[in-house]
Amino acid sequence: MRERDEEEEDIFDSVVNLEGSHLQQGFDDGFRDGVAAGKEEGREVGLKTGFELGEEIGFYRGCCDVWKAAIEKDANAFFSARAQRNVRQFDEQLISYPLLNPQDERLQDLVDTIRAKFRAIMSMLSIHLDYEGYPKPNLADDASF
Secondary structure (H helix, E strand, O other): OOHHHHHHHHHHHHHHHHHHHHHHHHHHHHHHHHHHHHHHHHHHHHHHHHHHHHHHHHHHHHHHHHHHHHHHHHHHHHHHHHHHHHHHHHHHHHOOOOOOOOOOOOOHHHHHHHHHHHHHHHHHHHOOOOOOOOOOOOOOOOOOO
């Protein structure tokens, strides 16, 4: 009779533990899927952020090249000696920016100094020009009522 009680307990143990085993299996499946989705989302965000940053640095490079060409053409027409010095420093900052090394820990600090130098040059030249990024789609135009 004792053997029969143990067999019945074994049968009911699996039913009692059913919820726990399904819970653990669901957790394991969700965790695995979350890791895969997280890597993909991280890659997409990294590509988007990297593209935006490269676009901004390219904008600054273009402005700097125009200023350098204007200085070469007629240095005293629009640019004071101070402005010319700042354009040269700005050019050096852009050259030293590690575009091909996204793991560089100084990246954010370098971008901040480039932005500050750009604003300083704009102020010296009495020009109002901001980098606003690639035009975003207007969500109001896309709304359909």
